[in-house]
Amino acid sequence: MPSLFISYRRDDSAGFAGRLTDALEQRLGAGSVFRDVDDIRPGDDFEAVIERGLQQVQAVLVVIGPGWLEAAADGRRRLDQPDDFVRREVESALASGKPVVPILVGGASMPDAAALPPALRGLANRQALAMGDASWAADLARLQAVLAQWLEAPAASPAPRRRLLAAAAVLAALGLGGWWLWQGRGPGPEAVVGAWKAEVAYPWNLSLEETFDFALRDGSIEGQASFLGVARALEAVAWRDGRLHFLTRSETVSGNEPAREMVQRYEVAPVDDTLRVRLQIHRSHSVDAPLEFVAQRR
Numbered sequence: 001m002p003s004l005f006i007s008y009r010r011d012d013s014a015g016f017a018g019r020l021t022d023a024l025e026q027r028l029g030a031g032s033v034f035r036d037v038d039d040i041r042p043g044d045d046f047e048a049v050i051e052r053g054l055q056q057v058q059a060v061l062v063v064i065g066p067g068w069l070e071a072a073a074d075g076r077r078r079l080d081q082p083d084d085f086v087r088r089e090v091e092s093a094l095a096s097g098k099p100v101v102p103i104l105v106g107g108a109s110m111p112d113a114a115a116l117p118p119a120l121r122g123l124a125n126r127q128a129l130a131m132g133d134a135s136w137a138a139d140l141a142r143l144q145a146v147l148a149q150w151l152e153a154p155a156a157s158p159a160p161r162r163r164l165l166a167a168a169a170v171l172a173a174l175g176l177g178g179w180w181l182w183q184g185r186g187p188g189p190e191a192v193v194g195a196w197k198a199e200v201a202y203p204w205n206l207s208l209e210e211t212f213d214f215a216l217r218d219g220s221i222e223g224q225a226s227f228l229g230v231a232r233a234l235e236a237v238a239w240r241d242g243r244l245h246f247l248t249r250s251e252t253v254s255g256n257e258p259a260r261e262m263v264q265r266y267e268v269a270p271v272d273d274t275l276r277v278r279l280q281i282h283r284s285h286s287v288d289a290p291l292e293f294v295a296q297r298r
Helices: 010-028 046-056 085-096 118-125 136-148 158-174
Strands: 004-007 059-064 100-105 129-131 194-202 206-217 220-227 230-233 235-240 243-252 260-271 274-282 291-297
Touching: 004 010, 004 085, 010 059, 010 100, 046 085, 059 085, 085 100, 085 118, 100 136, 129 136, 136 206, 194 274, 220 235, 220 243, 220 260, 230 243
Parallel strands: 004 059, 059 100, 100 129
Antiparallel strands: 194 206, 194 291, 206 220, 220 230, 235 243, 243 260, 260 274, 274 291
C-alpha cells in the first residue's frame, strides 16, 4: 500500500514528479508512492483509482512547476474547471485532513491564496518546500525529514532485534559499551549547558544534523532538542547519576487513522566536552531500538 500520493500536472512537471517518485521509493520501498502514470492500468476507472489512492496514503505532495497555476485549455485556466483532475486531487487532499506539502520545482513560486480557486485556497497556508537540480540531495533530505514525522518507519524484524539486544549485552559484559552502564556520580548539570549539534542516523535511511540547547536556571535544566529537524520543548527533565534525562513529543499519521503521538526519550551523558546521547523512540504500539550518537559544541 502506498504511503505518499504525488499530484502533478503532466505538461508542467512530469519529469520532476518521476524523479521525485524514484528517489522516494529508493528510500521508502517499492510501491510506497502513488503516481498516476505508474499506478493506473489501461481500462481502470481513472477517477476511482485516484480517489482510492488518496484515501490510502498518509501524506500528499503537490508538485508545482512554473506552468501549474496558469495552465489553460479552451482559453480557460484549468484550475478553474471543476472537472480538472489536478484541482480534484488537491481538493480531496485538503478535505481529507491529511498532511499536504507543496513541492516547488523548476523555479516556481508558491501561488497566492487569491490566485487559487476558493476550494484550493487552503493550499496557500501549507509550508512549501523548493527542490532544485543543483540542491537536489539536500532538498531531498529536508523533504524526508518533514515526511518522517507522518510516515511509519518500517518495523524491525524480531530476529535482527533479538540479535542486536544480545550483542549489546555481550558488549556491556566486556565493558565495551560501559559508559552507558556507569553508575558513578560524574559531573553536575552545568556540564551540559550550551549549544550542541550531532549527526543522527535514523533507522529509515535518513541522516540529519540535530541541535540541542540547554540552559541552567534555578538549578534546573531548560531548553530544546530537535527531532527530525524540528526543535521541540524538553519535558520530564531530570538529572540522575551524572546524566540528563528528558523527553520530547511529535506525531505520526498512518493511513486514515487519527494522528498518534510519538515520544522521544533521551539520556545524555557529558564526556570530555562532548555529549553522548541515547535516544529511544516510543510509538503507540512499539518501541524502536535505541540510537546512540555523540553531540559536539557548536
